[in-house]
Amino acid sequence: MGSKHSLVFKHLTPEMWAKYKDHKTATAGVTLEQCIACSIAFDNQHCGIYAGDGDCYTDYGDLFNKVIEEYHGGYTIDKVHKSDLDPANLSGNIGEDVPVLSTRIRVGRSIEGFGLSPGITKEQRLGVEELMKQAFAKIGEIEPDLAGEYYPLLGMDEAIRQQLVDDHFLFMSGDPNLKVGGMERDWPEGRGIFHNKDKTFLVWVNEEDQLRIISMQKGGNVNEVFSRLVRGINAVEKVVQEVSGGKKFMFDDHLGFLHSCPTNLGTGMRASVHIDLKGYAGDKAALKEICNELNIQPRGTRGESSGDTGSVYDLSNKHRLGYSEVELVQTMIDGVNAIWKKSQEREAAAAQ
Numbered sequence: 001m002g003s004k005h006s007l008v009f010k011h012l013t014p015e016m017w018a019k020y021k022d023h024k025t026a027t028a029g030v031t032l033e034q035c036i037a038c039s040i041a042f043d044n045q046h047c048g049i050y051a052g053d054g055d056c057y058t059d060y061g062d063l064f065n066k067v068i069e070e071y072h073g074g075y076t077i078d079k080v081h082k083s084d085l086d087p088a089n090l091s092g093n094i095g096e097d098v099p100v101l102s103t104r105i106r107v108g109r110s111i112e113g114f115g116l117s118p119g120i121t122k123e124q125r126l127g128v129e130e131l132m133k134q135a136f137a138k139i140g141e142i143e144p145d146l147a148g149e150y151y152p153l154l155g156m157d158e159a160i161r162q163q164l165v166d167d168h169f170l171f172m173s174g175d176p177n178l179k180v181g182g183m184e185r186d187w188p189e190g191r192g193i194f195h196n197k198d199k200t201f202l203v204w205v206n207e208e209d210q211l212r213i214i215s216m217q218k219g220g221n222v223n224e225v226f227s228r229l230v231r232g233i234n235a236v237e238k239v240v241q242e243v244s245g246g247k248k249f250m251f252d253d254h255l256g257f258l259h260s261c262p263t264n265l266g267t268g269m270r271a272s273v274h275i276d277l278k279g280y281a282g283d284k285a286a287l288k289e290i291c292n293e294l295n296i297q298p299r300g301t302r303g304e305s306s307g308d309t310g311s312v313y314d315l316s317n318k319h320r321l322g323y324s325e326v327e328l329v330q331t332m333i334d335g336v337n338a339i340w341k342k343s344q345e346r347e348a349a350a351a352q
Contacts, residue, residue, distance in 0.1 A: 001040050006048035008039040011066035019062075025055035028115030028124065032060050034182060035118070041180045047071055047263055050181045052119020054110070054250050054258050068255070068262050072321045081256035081266050084324035085234075087227040093220070094333055098340045099276040100220030101312065105229050105329070108209035108259045108268035110250045111240060116260040117208055118182040125190035125206050131247075132205050135239040136194050142235040146228075148196035150205075153188035169193055171207045183208055183260070201232050209259050209268070211236070220273060220336075226329050256321055266321030271332045272314055274301050279343030279350070281311035290342055294335035295319060315339065 001009055020032040030052030033040075039048030049067055051057055057064050069075050094100055110116055111131065114124045133150055140147025151160055164170040173179075173187045194203040204212040213236060215229035237249055250258040256266035280287040284298070291298045299314040315336055317328040 001036075002043040003039045003045035003048050004043070006039045006045040007067040007070055008036050008045070008048040008063070011070075012036070012063055016062050020060055023059060025053050025059050025119070027053040027055050027113070028119040028121055030056055030115070030119035032063070035060060037180050037182065038177055042176070047261070049262060050118040050183075050260050051116055051258070051262070052182065052260075053115040054112070056116075056119070057252070057255060057258065064262060068265065068321070071263060072265070072319075075322050077254065079322060080253050081322060082324050083251075083256065083267070084326040085230045086326065087223060087230055089326045090223055090226065090330055090333070092333060092337075093223050094273070094336050095340070096220075098220055098336065100336070101274040101276065102216065102218050103220055103222055103225045103271075103273050104214065104216040105222075105225050105269065105271040106212055106214040107229070107233065107325075108257065108264055109211040109213060109233070109236070110258050110260075111210055111244070111247050112250050113247055114210060116258070117206060117210065118260050120206075120210075122186050122190070125186065128210050129190045129192065129205055131240065131244050132194070132203070132211070134243040135236060136203070138239040138242065139235050142238060143231050145198065146196050146201045146232055146235060148194055148201070150192055150194040152192040154191070164193060167199060169195060169199075169202060171204055178208060181260075201228060203232075203236065208261065209264070220275075222271070222273075222329060222333050226271070226325075264320055266319075267323065267325050267328060269320060269325055269328055270316050271329045272316035273332070273336055274312055274314055275336060275340070276312050277339065277343040278311045279346030280313070286346075287313065287339075290339055291315065291318075291335070294338055295331050296335040296339070 003009055024031055034052055035056055036049050039045050047067055065077055114128050136150045173184050178184050191206040200217045202214040213233055215225045215232060217225055257268050259265055259268050287298050295318045297316050297318045301312050301314050317332045
């Protein structure tokens, strides 16, 4: 195994391997070896495990539960995940004077009866896409402002492709983890992007998760972004049930909404802003310190491992599982306001 520091290496015992090595799950025929492919292939994994279908979390539960408990900070098997998607339960907003360039909130969702991206069969992947094409055609009947177009990646017109790249909407192939984890098989077939006319509501189909539902806009009005997201989630679930004969999003009382990566379990939510923090320009260490205290995760604005982007940072909620959506969005609002205040103090001190 390549990743000797991974949670998989730490928790996978010879007894577990002997017990599961020949097993295949019912929904998509996923083996344990497929689940831990990234731990085997790479030496840089932290978790190092993906679920190829919902069954993996129960069939290989001996291993998944240990990894989940440690990764999510002592989230033991007896704990129950709570969901709260009521925007009325938020208090306050990011201050109007805070220089937030844009706000984006995403969640993942998985439809029951189909595999998850690492193990989904070709037929199931095309089934998810076909179902979503029918669902997208009906969204506008429930939420008129969320009506839009679905753009399949396969056979995409070059002008459309370039527009999606310019809008930063397009997901690409080539991520080594997604490749080795099985999520880029049959690329680009069965995958695509839906967005509304205002480009404030998006759904990615069959990337790392079956669905990534995204609400975004310029500026820092988090309440507006969250309210649109909730309307979108509810509309998508309703039309999916309609066109599929009653299929729901996969949800487990302990694990919350099921995702392919255990790090995303629970809410699957990442609520983020791009913010200009001149008081922290070039001092990522100090920013990281205050972010840790406030349960916020700082990144460069081009993703998880991107380098320095001047004084503009991406700030988001750190947790996913064991906290409700409202709690995580509230953490982000309060954290951003506190960090901005501190940034102003640092800027004033530096000017003296």
